[in-house]
Amino acid sequence: xxxxxxxxxxxxxxxxxxxxxxxxxxxxxxxxxxxxxxxxxxxxxxxxxxxxxxxxxxxxxxxxxxxxxxxxxxxxxxxxxxxxxxxxxxxxxxxxxxxxxxxxxxxxxxxxxxxxxxxxxxxxxxxxxxxxxxxxxxxxxxxxxxxxxxxxxxxxxxxxxxxxxxxxxxxxxxxxxxxxxxxxxxxxxxxxxxxxxxxxxxxxxxxxxxxxxxxxxxxxxxxxxxxxxxxxxxxxxxxxxxxxxxxxxxxxxxxxxxxxxxxxxxxxxxxxxxxxxxxxxxxxxxxxxxxxxxxxxxxxxxxxxxxxxxxxxxxxxxxxxxxxxxxxxxxxxxxxxxxxxxxxxxxxxxxxxxxxxxxxxxxxxxxxxxxxxxxxxxxxxxxxxxxxxxxxxxxxxxxxxxxxxxxxxxxxxxxxxxxxxxxxxxxxxxxxxxxxxxxxxxxxxxxxxxxxxxxxxxxxxxxxxxxxxxxxxxxxxxxxxxxxxxxxxxxxxxxxxxxxxxxxxxxxxxxxxxxxxxxxxxxxxxxxxxxxxxxxxxxxxxxxxxxxxxxxxxxxxxxxxxxxxxxxxxxxxxxxxxxxxxxxxxxxxxxxxxxxxxxxxxxxxxxxxxxxxxxxxxxxxxxxxxxxxxxxxxxxxxxxxxxxxxxxxxxxxxxxxxxxxxxxxxx
Numbered sequence: 272x273x274x275x276x277x278x279x280x281x282x283x284x285x286x287x288x289x290x291x292x293x294x295x296x297x298x299x300x301x302x303x304x305x306x307x308x309x310x311x312x313x314x315x316x317x318x319x320x321x322x323x324x325x326x327x328x329x330x331x332x333x334x335x336x337x338x339x340x341x342x343x344x345x346x347x348x349x350x351x352x353x354x355x356x357x358x359x360x361x362x363x364x365x366x367x368x369x370x371x372x373x374x375x376x377x378x379x380x381x382x383x384x385x386x387x388x389x390x391x392x393x394x395x396x397x398x399x400x401x402x403x404x405x406x407x408x409x410x411x412x413x414x415x416x417x418x419x420x421x422x423x424x425x426x427x428x429x430x431x432x433x434x435x436x437x438x439x440x441x442x443x444x445x446x447x448x449x450x451x452x453x454x455x456x457x458x459x460x461x462x463x464x465x466x467x468x469x470x471x472x473x474x475x476x477x478x479x480x481x482x483x484x485x486x487x488x489x490x491x492x493x494x495x496x497x498x499x500x501x502x503x504x505x506x507x508x509x510x511x512x513x514x515x516x517x518x519x520x521x522x523x524x525x526x527x528x529x530x531x532x533x534x535x536x537x538x539x540x541x542x543x544x545x546x547x548x549x550x551x552x553x554x555x556x557x558x559x560x561x562x563x564x565x566x567x568x569x570x571x572x573x574x575x576x577x578x579x580x581x582x583x584x585x586x587x588x589x590x591x592x593x594x595x596x597x598x599x600x601x602x603x604x605x606x607x608x609x610x611x612x613x614x615x616x617x618x619x620x621x622x623x624x625x626x627x628x629x630x631x632x633x634x635x636x637x638x639x640x641x642x643x644x645x646x647x648x649x650x651x652x653x654x655x656x657x658x659x660x661x662x663x664x665x666x667x668x669x670x671x672x673x674x675x676x677x678x679x680x681x682x683x684x685x686x687x688x689x690x691x692x693x694x695x696x697x698x699x700x701x702x703x704x705x706x707x708x709x710x711x712x713x714x715x716x717x718x719x720x721x722x723x724x725x726x727x728x729x730x731x732x733x734x735x736x737x738x739x740x741x742x743x744x745x746x747x748x749x750x751x752x753x754x755x756x757x758x759x760x761x762x763x764x765x766x767x768x769x770x771x772x773x774x775x776x777x778x779x780x781x782x783x784x785x786x787x788x789x790x791x792x793x794x795x796x797x798x799x800x801x802x803x804x805x806x807x808x809x810x811x812x813x814x815x816x817x818x819x820x821x822x823x824x825x826x827x828x829x830x831x832x833x834x835x836x837x838x839x840x841x842x843x844x845x846x847x848x849x850x851x852x853x854x855x856x857x858x859x860x861x862x863x864x865x866x867x868x869x870x871x872x873x874x875x876x877x878x879x880x881x882x883x884x885x886x887x888x889x890x891x892x893x894x895x896x897x898x899x900x901x902x903x904x905x906x907x908x909x910x911x912x913x914x915x916x917x918x919x920x921x922x923x924x925x926x927x928x929x930x931x932x933x934x935x936x937x938x
Contacts, residue, residue, distance in 0.1 A: 371465040380461050387458040394450035401443045405599070408436035408582070409592055437582060441575025448567030574602055639705055639726070647728035650717040655732070655813040655844040656682045657703070662712035664698060672698050673709070674867035680846055680860075682717075687847040687855035689889065690864035696848045700818050703846075704730060716814070734812035738819040740803035742791030747776055747802065748783035750791070754806030762809065770805035772798065815845045852890050861886065 373381055581595045657680040664673040672695045680686040688696050701707050702714060705721060714721050721729055734754075742750045751763045763783075767773040775798060779785040791799045807815060837857070849855045856875045863871040863878070863886050870885050871878055878886035 368465070368469075371468055372461060374468075377464070380464055383457050383461050387454045387461070390450045390454040390457065394447050394454060397443045397447040397450065401440060401447065404436050404440035404443055407432075408440060408578070409595065434579060434582060437575060437578040440578065441571045444571040444574070445568050448564055448571070452561070452564040452567075574599075577602065639708060641726050642723060645723060645725045648716060648719055648721070648724040648732050650719075650732050650813050652683065652813040652843055654682055654717045656680065656715075656717060657814065657844065657846065658715040659699070660713045660715065662702065662709045662714065664695075664702060664707065664709045666707075671867050673702075675712075676864070676867070676869055677712075678862050678869055678872065680844060682844050683842050684859040685845045685847065685857070687849050687858040687861045688864060689849050689852060689855065689861060689886065690870075691889075694864040695867050696864060697818055699846075700735065700816050700848060703816065704733060704735075731810075732812050733814050733816060734807035734810045735816040735818060736800070736803045736807050740791065740799045742787050742794070742799060742802060744789050745786065746781075746784045747779070747787055747794075750787060750802055751783075751806050751809065754809035755811065758809050766805040766809045769808060770801040772801040772805060813844060815843050816848070817845065818848045819850050852886075852893055863889075 373384060577598060578595065581598050659676050659678050662673050662676045663671065665671045672693075676695070676699075678686075688699060690696055698707075702709055703716075703721070705726060708722075716729070716732065743753070748760075748763060751767060752758055754766075755762075764773060767776060776783055776785070785793075787793050787802075791802070794802070847855050847858060855861060858875065860872060861875060861878060862869055865885060871881070873881070878884050879890060881887065
């Protein structure tokens with residue numbers, strides 16, 4: 272019997288990461304369309320009859336199947352794609368490639384193909400003539416007939432038949448090499464044009480594919496596929512046109528931006544780079560052809576000269592025909608390694624260039640150095656105090672970001688740092704992690720200077736939730752466990768519950784084994800931030816840092832995540848870098864940075880009640896924006912237009928205030 276969408280009532284052992292939520296629901300909140308459970312049935316293999324669903328349910332337990340993919344229904348997934356690419360067979364690939372080799376709209380390329388085939392035929396014919404010439408020369412020398420002329424005769428003496436055959440032997444070899452290298456030079460334009468057109472078409476095609484395709488694939492893998500494919504085209508084209516067909520001939524003789532509609536523009540830009548590559552490649556092909564021909568010509572001339580000398584010795588009776596054959600064989604044995612000298616030299620030079628780049632990277636010395644035998648940072652949640660002591664820092668010389676900053680974050684307290692753009696908020700986090708060293712001043716954690724402890728122990732003591740959570744193209748379980756790769760599944764589930772993520776994960780197609788897509792694009796912004804929060808908690812550090820972790824989220828999602836964060840930071844030292852002041856009103860202390868200095872500090876109420884407070888100005892400015900945006904829909908158009916100039920001035924002042932500081936976006 273065939274079973275669709277059901278599972279036996281008998282116990283089935285599932286891994287913890289494959290557990291599914293068994294709660295059935297007709298509607299998900301926020302989903303306008305009903306999520307209907309698909310009818311399940313048995314189909315009798317022998318009788319072809321259909322059993323009723325009641326009979327089935329008496330023996331089997333229905334497994335929930337999610338049939339709608341709305342963001343609020345769990346996971347922010349927009350589709351449930353079957354990401355299986357249908358393989359194209361070799362015949363279709365070859366047919367498509369030949370259409371690029373013989374394009375209808377490029378008569379010049381077709382002419383090149385025809386000329387290349389003609390040169391190929393000439394090369395093969397002369398190549399076949401070579402052994403015959405050698406045969407006739409040997410035969411003539413072997414006969415030692417009386418009609419052979421003496422090479423020491425008068426100037427009017429005609430060359431002997433053997434001499435003529437040996438000269439023809441050398442000429443045939445030289446012509447064969449000449450035709451082959453001319454063929455490579457002529458066909459190089461065809462091959463590079465085909466590669467360029469295919470690469471451009473693939474590039475444009477990828478931009479025209481739906482978003483679901485790109486969300487389910489790794490960007491690097493697609494780039495690698497294009498790179499490998501275009502390199503393979505050159506080899507296959509040469510094999511088809513110049514190896515497979517000619518081999519049969521010789522045997523007969525002897526026996527591969529969606530939001531702005533710029534796909535075409537980007538494809539044209541890509542094509543410009545391909546043109547540069549095509550031009551450089553053609554120069555390389557021509558130079559290589561000249562090198563190969565010169566190498567073959569020199570060898571053929573030398574071979575002919577030696578053969579002539581050997582034939583003279585044979586006629587003089589000092590050498591035998593066997594000696595001639597031996598000399599010929601020895602020369603060919605010597606020529607094979609000599610032919611590879613150019614290739615080996617080029618490959619060696621290229622390898623040395625690549626290795627030079629690699630070893631140059633290895634020789635770059637880090638500016639953040641750990642002291643020899645530096646002790647580990649010893650810190651517990653009870654003594655995890657952070658102290659900045661007269662810290663000066665600048666990214667670029669002369670542009671100070673922090674200008675004598677001093678403050679303390681007591682152990683177990685929640686402290687927020689606010690200020691305009693460029694005031695140095697995020698720089699504080701980077702200095703704590705020792706991504707940079709301050710030019711002056713010291714930073715202490717639990718009374719220990721972070722310069723005196725090991726980097727590994729320092730960074731283990733810090734957990735961070737960044738503004739843009741970076742997720743790997745892997746499962747949700749993998750991304751959660753990344754905070755502590757040794758954590759058990761139960762510990763992962765626990766932090767997911769704390770972050771308010773567990774139920775949403777269970778509603779996803781494969782639960783914790785659901786793929787999150789490239790950089791987590793299959794998840795909503797709120798879910799990505801919850802994953803980042805959960806794995807920072809799984810790391811279990813005594814100090815938590817939140818670098819504008821909710822600035823890119825809507826207000827409802829932000830409030831839900833803040834609730835989770837408040838629960839997590841209990842009894843932990845936590846430092847919040849905030850842009851939205853509404854997110855840090857419950858902080859034990861708020862530090863206001865302005866122009867690289869601590870301008871104000873205190874609680875939310877204290878700072879608001881201080882006359883002329885910078886914090887109060889920031890608070891009022893943010894709230895006035897909200898009120899103005901709410902009122903704007905109710906105001907008549909004429910009134911809004913009358914306020915246009917005033918709003919423009921306010922906006923200009925706000926922009927000027929926001930860029931005070933170093934002017935560097937990274938701070």
